[in-house]
Amino acid sequence: MTIQVITMALLFAFVFFLVNNVMTNLEAIGKGFSFKFLFDASNYDINQHLIEYSSRSPHWRAAIVGILNTLMVAVAGIILSTIVGFLLGVLRLSSNWLINRVVYVYIEYVRNVPVLLHILLVHGIVVNTLPIPKNALMGFDGALFLTNRGFYTPKPLFEPAMWAVLIAFVIGIGFTWWFKNYAHKVQDATGKIYPVFLISLGAIIGLPIIVYFLAGSPINWEYPVLKGFNFKGGLVLRPEFVALWLALSLYTAAFIAEIVRAGIQAISHGQTEAAFALGIKPGRTMQLVIIPQALRVIIPPLSSQYLNITKNSSLAIAIGYMDIVATIGGISLNQTGREMECMTIVLALYLSFSLMISAFMNWYNKRMRLVER
Amino acid sequence: MSTENSYATGEHPDLPPPATEVGIIGWVRHNLFSSTTNIVITVLTLYLLYIIIPPMLNWLFLDAIFSADSRDDCRAIAAAAGDELGACWAFIGKRFQLFVYGFYPEPERWRVNLSFIMMLAALVPVLFDNVPNRKLGLWYSLLTPFVIGWLLLGGMGLEPVSTDKFGGFMLTLVIGVTGIVGSLPLGIALALGRQSHMPAMRMICVTFIEFIRGVPLITLLFVASTMLNYFLPPGTSFDLLLRVLIMVTLFSAAYIAEVVRGGLQAIPKGQVEAADSMGLKYWQSMRLIILPQALKISIPGIVNTFIGLYKDTTLVIIIGLLDPLGMGRASLADTKWQGLSTEVYVFVAIFFFVSCFSMARYSLFLEKKLHTGH
Numbered sequence: 001m002t003i004q005v006i007t008m009a010l011l012f013a014f015v016f017f018l019v020n021n022v023m024t025n026l027e028a029i030g031k032g033f034s035f036k037f038l039f040d041a042s043n044y045d046i047n048q049h050l051i052e053y054s055s056r057s058p059h060w061r062a063a064i065v066g067i068l069n070t071l072m073v074a075v076a077g078i079i080l081s082t083i084v085g086f087l088l089g090v091l092r093l094s095s096n097w098l099i100n101r102v103v104y105v106y107i108e109y110v111r112n113v114p115v116l117l118h119i120l121l122v123h124g125i126v127v128n129t130l131p132i133p134k135n136a137l138m139g140f141d142g143a144l145f146l147t148n149r150g151f152y153t154p155k156p157l158f159e160p161a162m163w164a165v166l167i168a169f170v171i172g173i174g175f176t177w178w179f180k181n182y183a184h185k186v187q188d189a190t191g192k193i194y195p196v197f198l199i200s201l202g203a204i205i206g207l208p209i210i211v212y213f214l215a216g217s218p219i220n221w222e223y224p225v226l227k228g229f230n231f232k233g234g235l236v237l238r239p240e241f242v243a244l245w246l247a248l249s250l251y252t253a254a255f256i257a258e259i260v261r262a263g264i265q266a267i268s269h270g271q272t273e274a275a276f277a278l279g280i281k282p283g284r285t286m287q288l289v290i291i292p293q294a295l296r297v298i299i300p301p302l303s304s305q306y307l308n309i310t311k312n313s314s315l316a317i318a319i320g321y322m323d324i325v326a327t328i329g330g331i332s333l334n335q336t337g338r339e340m341e342c343m344t345i346v347l348a349l350y351l352s353f354s355l356m357i358s359a360f361m362n363w364y365n366k367r368m369r370l371v372e373r
Numbered sequence: 374m375s376t377e378n379s380y381a382t383g384e385h386p387d388l389p390p391p392a393t394e395v396g397i398i399g400w401v402r403h404n405l406f407s408s409t410t411n412i413v414i415t416v417l418t419l420y421l422l423y424i425i426i427p428p429m430l431n432w433l434f435l436d437a438i439f440s441a442d443s444r445d446d447c448r449a450i451a452a453a454a455g456d457e458l459g460a461c462w463a464f465i466g467k468r469f470q471l472f473v474y475g476f477y478p479e480p481e482r483w484r485v486n487l488s489f490i491m492m493l494a495a496l497v498p499v500l501f502d503n504v505p506n507r508k509l510g511l512w513y514s515l516l517t518p519f520v521i522g523w524l525l526l527g528g529m530g531l532e533p534v535s536t537d538k539f540g541g542f543m544l545t546l547v548i549g550v551t552g553i554v555g556s557l558p559l560g561i562a563l564a565l566g567r568q569s570h571m572p573a574m575r576m577i578c579v580t581f582i583e584f585i586r587g588v589p590l591i592t593l594l595f596v597a598s599t600m601l602n603y604f605l606p607p608g609t610s611f612d613l614l615l616r617v618l619i620m621v622t623l624f625s626a627a628y629i630a631e632v633v634r635g636g637l638q639a640i641p642k643g644q645v646e647a648a649d650s651m652g653l654k655y656w657q658s659m660r661l662i663i664l665p666q667a668l669k670i671s672i673p674g675i676v677n678t679f680i681g682l683y684k685d686t687t688l689v690i691i692i693g694l695l696d697p698l699g700m701g702r703a704s705l706a707d708t709k710w711q712g713l714s715t716e717v718y719v720f721v722a723i724f725f726f727v728s729c730f731s732m733a734r735y736s737l738f739l740e741k742k743l744h745t746g747h
Contacts, residue, residue: 004573011577018604025603096411097404099418112729113722114684117698121718128715311589318691329595339599347588347596354587 022340037336038063044331046322048238059332066327067349073244073323074310074353080249081309082302085256092261103257110254116315118251123243123319130239133230145224151237152224161218168211169204176200240321244313252309256302263298264290295368303361310353324349432459433719439463443709464710465720471704472697472720475540481532485543488521492550500735518554536614540695542724547614548621548696549683555622556682557675560629561668565659567630568637578630585627591688593620598692617689625682632678636671637663669743676736680729687725697721 026033038060045055050068053061092103110118130148131137137146145152176199183194212218224231267290275285316323317330324346333342380386393402405415436459438447447461465472474482495517498510525547527533539547566578585593597616605611640663648658668675690699701717704710 004571007571007577008573021606022603024607025605028607094414095404095407096414096418099414102418102422108730109726112680112684112726112733114687114725116687116690117718117722117725120698121715121722124714124718128712307586314589314591315688315691317591325589325592325595329592333599340603343592343596343600346592350589350592351584351587 026340031337033340035341037332037338037341040336042332043335046327048241048322059328059336062332063324063328063345066322066324069241069321069327070310070313070316070323070353073241073248073313073316073321076245077248077252077309077313078306080245081252081256081305084249084253085305086260088253088257089260089264092257093264107254107257110251111258115247115251115312116318119244119247119315119319122247122250123240126239126243133226136226136231145231147231148239149230150239151242152231153235153237154221154223155235157220157222159218159220161215164215165208165212165218168208172203172205172207175203175207179203238321240316240319243319244316244321248309248312251312252305255305255308259298259301259305260294263294266297267293292368299361299365299368303358303365306361307354307357310357311350314350431457435459437462439466442467444711444713445709460716460719461710461713462716464704464713464716468700468704471700472541474543475695475700476538477540477543478532478534478538481527481534484524484527484531488524489543489546491517491521491524492546518551536612539614541697541700544689544694544696545683545686548618548686548689551618552621552625552682552686553679555618556625556629556678559622559626561633561664563626563630564633564637567634582627582630585624586631590621590624590685591691593624594688594692596620613692614694617692617694621682621686624685625678628678628681629675632671632674633667635674636667636669639670640666672739672743673736676732676739680732683729683732684725687721697724 022033039058041056042059042062043055044062046053046062046065048069049065050072051061051065053065088103088107091099092107094100127148130146133145133147133149136152138144179194179199180196183196186192186194224236226232271289271293272285275289276282280288313323314325317326320326328342329346333339336342390399393399406412436451436456438450438459439462441447441450441461441463444461444464447463448458451458474485477485495514498504498507499514504510523529524531525534525539526536563578563582566574567582569575569578594617597620598613601616602610644662644666645658648662653661687696687698689696690702693699695703698717698721701721702714705712705714705717
């Protein structure tokens, strides 16, 4: 008890000391602690903005652009790294000696080199080896252009009839959910197995496609066109985004691959043998016996990799991708000189991202957990 | 069929296994061409390797230029030899001193070398337990960091060197080693605090750990470089490198704490109870019973955290310290060598790969050695 009281007293004294110092220091240079600057015009441009933004927009808008950019690269990175990571993890366990070794070398190389170096290297390759817009690499007959100023694809322009397609998509998801429960019930009662995956695929993807054509193809495509020194129109992925996305995904994929490998290896071989002894086919064994058990081992470390990819996206600043750290924590900070306020915002944002991702993964983990006594 | 007659039943000598099942052919059949999928994978992989490996070797070694005076020189030599333009390693060679020592004053560089040798010597008794006189060696290892600090910074008879002269691999080692040495004890203390029965202690440790783990290192470095002065009494200012060292240590301590907590939680409760019933005090039971077991099982995680920390030292370039990567980027500003960034990145990548890979290998070795279970 005494120890606790002393610790708390010391802690309070320390915090008071810090706060006191901050007050004196801020007063000495005549700066208060206020967030009013957020409503002043930011006076700088951001090349990639998902919402309306110009240099006359206030700082808080710049911050939101930064948040969206961070989220965009984090979400895209999580998706790509999961796919590549699972693929590599499975290949690493392959009985084929050659692919096994190649994947091993790749994983060891990626894991033992700093992520910042990967980002700079990929950025260098994208910017230095891709051609200027005039000599763009063309793919898919004018639908995709690769240049060192970005990757250009056609941009979809939606007509009102697109709503029907969207509604069809939602109906497809609803149907799938219902059908899955129904199929489960039928299987429990009679042992009959429906091809749930194929039917769901048909409902979620097939139905919207049919509606799309029935509604008379309500999407127009705006194609990128070379005008002057650069492409105009279309959707553009900036080279900074592409470099950051690829580098983060490939880096994290190597870690995920090791997690997946460990997860699958953690399942005792007896499980597979037991499933085979019951006459379950290899595919179904994987799906019903191995993967559900392996996921339990995989999910906790996987969630920390997702956190890592989100936090590592802050390295964007090294190649000039405008994420939170580069907007509100970088240019806004330098322009207004409000270090305390800007850094508080940045730290609070990252903390809330981290807490949200870990809350979600905890929830998912709980759902997948083995129900014990 | 013909042999059937010449032997009595059961006397038939063993035939050698078929040639396709043993030796190289058997191995290839089993490991590369055992099924259709396998054949497809093998062929695709071979093709992939064929695309990647030869151009890479060409660039790295065969077409590379090892001595030249500028990038144009490199180009001219390659053109004269009729080769494609490979790596221009001459640049790395010319700037090698800068990559290693940073701006450390030239006549004082023996101090860096001596420190490096002392560090290697200090590592031996820590890493391997079958060296003679290990106990004495450990005392030496404990003392070395202070001696190295004195050697590098100077003062007390040596020419003082300010920390903004530090750079290159030396800076990486300074940050990495200080972080590793400092974060282990701090991390263990935090883990114990988090498991403690005292609510106030637990709350402080949990808040600290979760805060640090929730934000990226780079923001903490920004805090260190832009804000930390506000938290100090007016008029004091301290060295940027020292601030970075503190931040890196705190950062990695939070991660170590979580790894050690995992180890602590894996120890059965009976161990604590047994220690209590033997009349051991808290610190005694921790030191003699719990921590040795907990640390043993957390070794892989701890080493992984160290590797992470070591790799994260590259982030200091963003707040303006010049580690090898920063050094390389800074020297690329020289017009003679512009545009050789790939060479710099590859060179630095090799350095990090060698150090991190050996750490990972050592961790595997340690795991095997300490594996006393069944």
